[in-house]
Amino acid sequence: MIGLLFVIFAALAPTVAAAQELTGSFGLPSADRTLTIRSTTDLAVMAPVIASYLTGRPDLRIDYEQWGSNDLYELTALDCRNEEAGADIVVSSAVHQMVRLVNDGCAATHRSDFTAALPAQLRWRDELWGISREPAVIVYNRERVPASEVPRSRFDLLDLLRPEDSPYRGRVATYDIETSGLGYLLAFADSLEASTFGGLMESFGRSGAVATCCSAEIIDAVIEGRYLLAYNVLGSYALARAEGEARLGIVAPADYTLILSRGAMIPNNGPARREAAAYLDYLLSPAGRKALEDALLLVRLDGEEGALLESPPDAQTIQRPIALTPALLVALDKHKRGLFRQRWRAAFPVTP
Structure with missing residues (x-):
């Protein structure tokens, strides 16, 4: 296995697209075929999954590019408009x-x-498929947040932020919806699901909550105590970090938990469409699901065998999957997006 795998982790030079974050190459350099993957998923998270797929495939090399969501969308759309292979x-x-x-x-x-x-x-139109299962969670610092104050729901979070002298003032973080496509999606889904959304926005603004980027940075800041807790963080990344970090606590909100499934598509101008289809089928196969579960991209919740996240004993988490349907186009409607951003900016006037 080791002989078949080489990985290159590199911060890209300014001559390459500036928003591209990391690249990795897997497989033999002499492989006859190459599959290029562009993804928002951290390279370190996907590396074991890709390595497992390449077992027994010495004729295939996989080039992996890690991108921010907004930039990946713009690049993919540009390739599509220009009918260019990407x-x-x-x-x-x-x-x-x-x-x-x-x-x-x-x-x-x-x-x-x-x-x-x-x-x-x-799945939608046999052109878009959900490959993962990741809850949006609350993370907190176990050393700084007393057990009695750990927010188990959005209502609990509101209660923590309500007092004028709350120790959580300026110490709560979430994604910045203007720099994170994922952050925008989760916030927009909250606005449709939660009666608490308006109250949360008001409380975030009044208590000096911080809108920032990105998953790894937010989680690290919670562990270090710069933030006491963070809202709407992807559970997959939090669980991976918590494996070696006792200070990180994780809660699947009991009032409801948004469940994200990363979307995969095969661009119609891609040069290796057959290889892309085979890789997609692997991710959806039992072997691929096991690899994704090991990578913590398929998360089990309360009531399921092997659950990694549980609700409080007296509550059953209500799961709210984000479906891959045309209804999500509403989130990109220019007028609605503008109004939503205005509302957000009223709570988070300055991005650090």
């Missing part, structure tokens, strides 16, 4: 952007037993 498969956590790309005719069709087995909410 990535062979695109995977993003900002699934509203993926729905837009499919709606704009940028995706190739693929059907297989594995895609057909997905529930309807995780």
Whole structure:
């Protein structure tokens, strides 16, 4: 296995697209075929999954590019408009952007037993598929937040932020919706789901909560105590970090927990469409699901065997999956997006 794998982690030089974050190459340099993946998923998280796929495939090399969600969307849309070959498969956590790309005719069709087995909410037009299962969670610092104050729901979080002398003033973080496509998606989903959304926005603004980027930075800041807790963080990244960090606590909100499934599409101009389809089928196969579960991209919640996150003993988390449907296009409507951003900026007037 080791002989078949080489990985290059590199911060890209300014001559390459500035928003591209990391690249990695897997497999033999002499491989006959190359599959190019562009994704928002951290390279370190996906490396074991890719390595498992390449076992027994010495004729294939995989080039992996890690991107921010907004920049990945813009690049993929540009490739589509210009009918240029770019990535062979695109995977993003900002699934509203993926729905837009499919709606704009940028995706190739693929059907297989594995895609057909997905529930309807995780596949659309045989061109977009949900490959993961990741809850949006609250993370907190176990050393700085007393057990009695750990927010188990959004109502608990509101109670923490309500007092004028709250120790949580200026010590709560969440994604900045203007720099994070995922952050925008989760906040928009909250606005549709939660009666608490308006109150949360008001409380965030009044208590000096911080809108910032990104998952790793937010989680690190909570562990270090710069923030006491953070809201709407992807549970997959939090669980991975918590494996070696006792200071990090994780809560799946009991009032409801948003469940994200990263969207995968095969661009219609990709040069290795067959290889892309085979890789997608692997991710949806039992072997691929096991690899994704080991990478903490398929998270089990309360009531499920092997659950990694549990609700309080007296509560059952209500799961709210974000379905891959045209309804997500509403999140990208220019007028609605403008109004939503104005409301957000009223709570977070300055981005650090």
